[in-house]
Amino acid sequence: MKLALETRALGKTFRVKEKQAGLRGSLRSLFAPEWKEKMAVDRIDLSVEAGETVALLGPNGAGKSTTIKMLTGILHPSAGEATVAGLVPWRERTKLAYRIGTVFGQKSQLWYHLPPIDTFELISRVYELDRGDYTKRRDRLVERFELGPYLHTPVRKLSLGERMRCEIAASFLHRPQILFLDEPTIGLDVVVKQRIREIIRERNREEETTVFLTSHDAGDVEQLCARAIVIHHGGVLIDRPVPLLRREVLSGKIVTVTLADDEEPAAVAKWFGLRVSAPLPEGVELASVEGRRIRLTANLSQTNLNELLASLTQAARIADLTVEDPSLEDIIKHIYGMERAKGGVST
Numbered sequence: 345m346k347l348a349l350e351t352r353a354l355g356k357t358f359r360v361k362e363k364q365a366g367l368r369g370s371l372r373s374l375f376a377p378e379w380k381e382k383m384a385v386d387r388i389d390l391s392v393e394a395g396e397t398v399a400l401l402g403p404n405g406a407g408k409s410t411t412i413k414m415l416t417g418i419l420h421p422s423a424g425e426a427t428v429a430g431l432v433p434w435r436e437r438t439k440l441a442y443r444i445g446t447v448f449g450q451k452s453q454l455w456y457h458l459p460p461i462d463t464f465e466l467i468s469r470v471y472e473l474d475r476g477d478y479t480k481r482r483d484r485l486v487e488r489f490e491l492g493p494y495l496h497t498p499v500r501k502l503s504l505g506e507r508m509r510c511e512i513a514a515s516f517l518h519r520p521q522i523l524f525l526d527e528p529t530i531g532l533d534v535v536v537k538q539r540i541r542e543i544i545r546e547r548n549r550e551e552e553t554t555v556f557l558t559s560h561d562a563g564d565v566e567q568l569c570a571r572a573i574v575i576h577h578g579g580v581l582i583d584r585p586v587p588l589l590r591r592e593v594l595s596g597k598i599v600t601v602t603l604a605d606d607e608e609p610a611a612v613a614k615w616f617g618l619r620v621s622a623p624l625p626e627g628v629e630l631a632s633v634e635g636r637r638i639r640l641t642a643n644l645s646q647t648n649l650n651e652l653l654a655s656l657t658q659a660a661r662i663a664d665l666t667v668e669d670p671s672l673e674d675i676i677k678h679i680y681g682m683e684r685a686k687g688g689v690s691t
């Protein structure tokens with residue numbers, strides 16, 4: 345199997361100024377700064393095969409963006425080695441640019457004052473794309489991302505969703521072998537997120553584009569990636585197929601019940617009473633009670649959601665009831681909890 349990317353003990357430490365407290369401290373750090381080393385990525389070993397779809401997960405500050413920046417040649421590592429599409433990213437950055445695509449949710453690669461069609465044109469010149477191939481590919485991407493109405497509008501006048509669709513289409517123009525995405529769906533509505541995920545999946549299926557993504561959105565991970573790597577304190581904690589992770593952790597739902605206003609104030613207590621006499625089904629746990637709002641977590645591999653909802657509506661008069669997926673942060677916390685129980689995580 346062909347490797348898309350590989351890292352060995354890849355590490356990055358930043359030198360950061362340590363600021364002392366107070367005015368005197370501020371002055372001292374201005375004239376005689378004290379520096380300390382901050383480890384962002386701790387000798388990480390990764391191996392991704394061509395055509396894989398991989399999510400790099402972790403809490404804020406875990407080192408995800410720094411890893412992607414090293415893999416795309418933006419940052420020089422402090423230690424270790426990496427090859428991406430057969431090249432050392434920080435030494436062969438220009439050559440690498442022909443083989444990879446990058447999408448940074450927080451940073452645009454489109455020219456702000458130009459319409460997307462002009463940026464597409466510029467990209468085709470920069471990458472010296474064959475004219476016929478380029479036009480065919482551009483038109484196909486325009487059709488798939490439904491960009492027709494925005495193609496000639498300056499980027500600054502586009503909504504975030506419209507701009508992100510253009511960004512991702514732009515990153516596919518030169519047929520990259522690997523697509524790096526850092527928070528690609530941040531701030532987008534559900535419909536746009538779905539559209540973007542569908543098209544990335546389609547490119548992966550049709551062209552075997554390797555996808556390497558970071559996201560705080562569980563939907564991105566579940567719908568786009570076959571494999572998830574969780575990092576913590578800059579090192580790999582878990583590396584697992586998403587279906588397995590889903591069975592273990594992602595099968596949880598959060599059920600929020602708001603009791604009706606005319607429900608007896610004792611309803612919550614009554615509800616607890618019911619719980620005592622008829623305990624919650626296996627796999628259901630009480631997460632919190634705030635006034636009339638009760639939050640439960642339900643593990644769908646152990647409990648039937650319909651039966652749970654039916655038993656709740658019978659137990660008390662209900663004003664509102666919602667069922668949600670846990671946030672990725674919750675999932676990661678859960679993973680840390682599991683690993684800590686096994687002795688794998690220190691904090």
Ligand SMILES: Nc1ncnc2c1ncn2[C@@H]1O[C@H](COP(=O)(O)OP(=O)(O)OP(=O)(O)O)[C@@H](O)[C@H]1O
Nearest residue numbers: 358360382384402403404405406407408409410411
């Ligand atoms: N240029 C920099 N100078 C100093 N420290 C940095 C720099 N860039 C990142 N860091 C630090 O390195 C650590 C890892 O940051 P990084 O942005 O890679 O995390 P992340 O996992 O992408 O987080 P997030 O989910 O919040 O985007 C953080 O503690 C961050 O403060």
